[in-house]
Structures are given as structure tokens and as C-alpha cells.
Amino acid sequence: AQKVTQAQTEISVVEKEDVTLDCVYETRDTTYYLFWYKQPPSGELVFLIRRNSFDEQNEISGRYSWNFQKSTSSFNFTITASQVVDSAVYFCALSEFSNTGGFKTIFGAGTRLFVKA
Amino acid sequence: EAEVAQSPRYKITEKSQAVAFWCDPISGHATLYWYRQILGQGPELLVQFQDESVVDDSQLPKDRFSAERLKGVDSTLKIQPAELGDSAMYLCASSPESGDYYNHYGYTFGSGTRLTVV
Numbered sequence: 001a002q003k004v005t006q007a008q009t010e011i012s013v014v015e016k017e018d019v020t021l022d023c024v025y026e027t028r029d030t031t032y033y034l035f036w037y038k039q040p041p042s043g044e045l046v047f048l049i050r051r052n053s054f055d056e057q058n059e060i061s062g063r064y065s066w067n068f069q070k071s072t073s074s075f076n077f078t079i080t081a082s083q084v085v086d087s088a089v090y091f092c093a094l095s096e097f098s099n100t101g102g103f104k105t106i107f108g109a110g111t112r113l114f115v116k117a
Numbered sequence: 118e119a120e121v122a123q124s125p126r127y128k129i130t131e132k133s134q135a136v137a138f139w140c141d142p143i144s145g146h147a148t149l150y151w152y153r154q155i156l157g158q159g160p161e162l163l164v165q166f167q168d169e170s171v172v173d174d175s176q177l178p179k180d181r182f183s184a185e186r187l188k189g190v191d192s193t194l195k196i197q198p199a200e201l202g203d204s205a206m207y208l209c210a211s212s213p214e215s216g217d218y219y220n221h222y223g224y225t226f227g228s229g230t231r232l233t234v235v
Binding site for chain 2: 004031033035039042044045046047050052086091092095097098102103104105106107109110
């Protein structure tokens with residue numbers, strides 16, 4: 001069964017600190033996709049990254065980096081030199097192909113990040 | 118940049134009343150999703166459309182919720198009658214994929230409709 005666990009409910013850091021948001025997933029499929037979304041106070045979920053199950057390369061985009069490890073079923077997200085604008089709720093999500101057609105995506109409960117000036 | 122449009126942005130309604138939300142996905146996106154997000158939780162899928170057809174509505178409380186996407190473009194989600202527990206953010210998302218197993222692009226979300234039932 002699909003499951004996404006974000007064990008950290010809230011994290012508070014001071015600006016310029018590095019912070020890692022954890023994501024652990026469960027799936028029986030060999031083909032699946034993992035995502036991170038950001039939800040600022042305005043409410044809209046903003047796509048950050050997609051990773052498929054066959055690509056374990058880590059990725060860096062500016063201050064953001066992602067560490068995908070199939071051996072531990074984890075897809076962690078690190079923000080380097082955090083800024084106040086990074087304050088938001090971050091969701092990890094898992095997509096599996098559904099027998100009803102298309103992909104079915106479930107989201108973790110989210111991690112609320114507070115970055116203090 | 119193309120957006121998913123949702124309206125209204127906020128809605129306050131009394132319990133037992135009917136309420137409707139509208140979503141216009143990005144042009145050309147075949148797949149449309151309605152998610153419900155209760156405060157402090159992650160989004161949960163209510164219904165998924167592929168063009169005008171419902172692909173998955175297993176989590177939709179069909180006794181009071183209905184959804185349609187008649188021409189395979191915009192969509193309406195309705196609740197009748199609304200209950201206090203329906204207070205949540207209702208998010209619409211769209212995706213360009215057409216059900217291909219090997220391609221999944223993720224979703225573009227709208228800004229949501231925040232529903233408060235009093």
C-alpha cells in the first residue's frame with residue numbers, strides 16, 4: 001500500500017541555517033514517482049521537484065537539494081542557507097500507476113518550516 | 118505562466134446549504150483532480166478525471182458530493198448539503214498526461230477554495 005511519512009511536523013531555524021526535511025515512503029511498485037511541493041501561506045501548492053524510481057541521482061537546484069535513497073525508501077529535501085521566504089509547509093508526495101488509469105498520488109502530512117530573521 | 122483557475126477563493130456557508138466550486142485547468146491538460154485539504158493535513162484526492170470521464174472517485178462521499186467535467190475542460194465540485202466537517206481547502210490540479218505509464222509530470226495546482234461551514 002502507498003504511504004508517505006513526514007515525521008517532522010514543524011521545524012524552526014534561524015536564517016542562513018541549513019535544514020533538512022525528511023520523507024519516507026512505502027510502495028510495492030517498482031515504477032513510481034516522488035515529488036516535493038511547497039505551500040506558502042497563500043495556499044497554492046508549488047511544484048519543486050519530480051524524481052522517478054529509476055533515477056537515484058541526487059539533484060541540486062540553487063539552495064535546494066534532494067537526496068533519493070531507494071535502499072532506505074527516503075527522499076529528503078535540504079535547504080542550504082535558509083531564508084525567511086522559505087517559510088512554508090512542504091509536502092512530499094508519492095505517485096503510483098493506478099489500475100483505474102493514470103497515476104494516483106498521495107501526500108504526506110507536511111512539514112511546516114519557520115525561518116526566523 | 119499558465120495557471121489553474123479556481124473560484125471562489127473563499128466561501129462561507131451555513132450547514133445544510135449547497136455549495137459549488139469551479140476549476141478551469143491549464144489549456145490542453147487532459148487530467149484534472151480535486152483534492153481536499155483539512156487544516157494541518159496533506160491533500161487527499163476526492164476525484165480524478167481523464168478528459169470528461171471519472172477515473173477515480175473512490176474517496177468522494179457520494180451521498181453529498183458530486184463532480185462533473187462535462188466537456189473535458191472546466192469542472193465543478195458540488196456539496197449538498199454541506200456539513201461542519203466539510204470545512205477545508207478544496208484544491209484543483211491539472212496535468213498534461215494522458216494515462217501513459219511511463220510519463221508522470223506532476224501537477225499544477227490552483228490557489229484553492231477555502232470553505233468554512235458554520
